[in-house]
Amino acid sequence: MADDYLKKALRVSYGVSTGLALLMGLGFFLVTSFTGDHTALARYGGASWVFTLALIIALPTVTPFVKRRIRSQV
């Protein structure tokens, strides 16, 4: 019982967090592509680093929120 609820919560939070992190990374890439004179590596590398950190930040932030939502919907 507990496991099902947790698994569902984690699946949803992975999805939401990855989406948010991708948005951040994409935002960084677009900003660096259209402003300044950045090398391709700086743009791609920077976007990857922003994505990684954003994902790490988003996961523990989103997970408790999603758990609460799912528990209230059970």
Place this chain on the structure above:
Amino acid sequence: MTENSSKKAKVVIPVTGMTCASCVVHVSEALEEVPGVSQAQVNLASGQASVEYDPSKADVQNLERAIKDAGYGVGRDTALLQISGMTCAACVEKIQTAVGSLPGVSHITVNLATGTARVEYLSSVIRLKEIKAAIQELGYGAEEKLEGEAALEREKREREREVRRQLINLLVAAPLGALVMLGTFQPYWFLPHVLPAWMNNKVFLFILTTPVVLGPGRQFFVNSFNGLRRGVTDMNLLYATGIGAAYLIAVINTFWPDAGFGGREATFYEAAALLTTFIILGRYLEAVTRGRTSEAIRKLMKLQPKKAHVLREGQEVEVHADEVEAGDIVVVRPGESIPVDGVVREGYSAVDEAMLTGESLPVEKKPGDEVIGGTLNKTGAFRFQATRVGKETALSQIIQMVENAQLTKPPLQRVADMVAGHFILGVHILALLVFLFWFFIGFDLWFMPDSRLILTPYVLTGMGVFGFSLLTSITVLVISCPCAVGLATPSAIMAGTGKGAEHGILFKGGDALEAISKLTTIVFDKTGTLTKGQPSVTDVVAVGLEEQAALRLAAIAEKNSEHPLGEAIVSAARGQGLDVPDADSFEAIPGYGVVAQWNGQGVILGNRKLMAERGIALGDLTARAESLENQGKTAMFLATDGQSKGIVAVADTLKANSARAVAALKRMGLEVVMITGDNRRTAQAIAGQLGVDSVLAEVLPQEKANEVKRLQEQGRRVAMVGDGINDAPALAQADVGIAIGSGTDIAKETGHVVLMRDDPLDVVAAAQVGKATMKNVKQNLFWAFGYNTAAIPLGMGVVYPFTGLLVSPELASLLMALSSITVTMNALRLKAFVPPAKRDTGHEEETWLTTT
């Protein structure tokens, strides 16, 4: 078990405290009042409540609260788990968050220093194996904590395994890391003269670094991945991102030097290798030193004897100490440890009890005396009858109490854990902001191609905007690790509670240590605490008859009295060789005295009120009585046949160290108050001899708690020192209840601190241990937070625009490791702490209250 059907859930909750049908109604009504509960069926016989509820509107916690609010308890199960693999405060927060959110778990406390977790849960909702599985999924080991020697063995084995594992990692990482460092710096200083050029080959450095990152460094990646899978973060993630990013840059610069990360001259292999090495060095040293802070409990466990010689059917047989049963006669020879608690029946000896009570001199034991399991018989042989065995022995109770104390978190630690737990997230946010700042703003404004990393000859010439921003971002991740914050409090609390136990001072929780360090006022109950509680006759004043005759009459009147003062008078008469026959009739008048008939004459012994009530004139005796009372004695008037005949004065004796204890507490800046049922004049006289600041006299036993409350309402933080059983309400009311002189009866004691001996100096020692521990905690927190406060701006590159110097990730990891080690070493200083009250334990002469 919990069931769900459409939008309904059903849970069975064990309810405690129900005694009758009306309790069933109360609990049912309380549950049905919770929004979302559609049905509550309560069974008195099984002591369970079956509740059907809507989980979108209520949860198990709401239901538990409703039961408690109705005045009943919830029969939760408690499990003590041994957790392995925890390395920092974030691990604590991670486990607490993950397990605490499981349905059916009411409360979880994780202790980093002891590697244990106490979980309160509803077994009807969740099983222990599900809780253990949740912890294991996070990447930690979780097993039920064993007790006694088995626990000691397993804890030792696991600690040794962790020490060995980190040592092997260190033996791999350190030499390779050193080679990588030498290779990286081969072109600088004098190194070109002593090292071959091929050592600086980037592919060679790649070959050396890769096993370090993927071997010893693998644990960080695996643990952080396990955490992220559950949506939680910990220190491992900081290390993994730091090491991973440094290694990745180095690999890119080696194989794609034109990628813009600074090229082949800016590979950070040494950062990745040394970062891993220093973190593992820190973990290794922590694993070694952390075990030492729990040495006190290990020492106590080692005191538990393994064998006992018991008389069975007249034969002496050797059995395991666990097999001794209450009532068994146990034989103890010189030099042997006493296996269980009991009462001496035959023989005479001296027993060393220092290990449990802190009493430095061997204690004489004769028939009728109590012996404590785990203490050491010195000289003679004796036989004793076992009274408490197994978990009931004083030693087992002490171990239990110290373990519990080490599991309890003082408020300061709860704050530190919360900060450390949320810190990781904050650090990642900071690392992202730092990256964005240097990428978009800082690099263009302040980058200097000839700038370098602190303590290295490394010039950042070829560094691009991405490489530079990434480097500062990684440094922030590594330098900000709050390991030291997580260790600061538990390591000191463990050392402090252990130190207390060494001196027979048992703190029931870390919160007691913190509370005792913040006291402003100490209230002593007089009888049995400052005095011995054994009054004796000090003066006899006789009018118109011999003193001995007056004492004999008083003794005859009091012979059948059970009052301690009466017993003192009878004992004094017998001590003088006087015959004390029974009175013909006897009546005790509580609060006044006694009235008796003997040999045809009426004998009255009592206070002024009794004499006044009986119309007996006291004449000059009143002044004499006042004089005696001014000396702290209790004066009782003697009258026969309506005529006053004299006074019998009785006084308790002060304990040898009472005055010293009061003086020491006053020197510590505490206000010392004495509380007693004695009349004001007597109480003031005793207070004068002890030097206490104020007296609460003529207080009935049941009013003591109210007096303590009154002091608290005046804004004071109050400790009450008294008998753990008789003064229980006052001890419970006080901010810190100190039960004195418990001897072996520890389990019965109320109060937050239990003193095994009845020496008032132990109260001073308890306060000193509390203050020293909390001072240590504050020092640790200062260093830990101070380190982060100073190090984070450095890592962010705050000084770079002014100095051109940047902290390298490897230096950051060294600083981080040093901060954890500093904190643990500082806590270990407490092991050498001896409370000043215990440094000079010279046995002073008893002080009679009659010294004036």
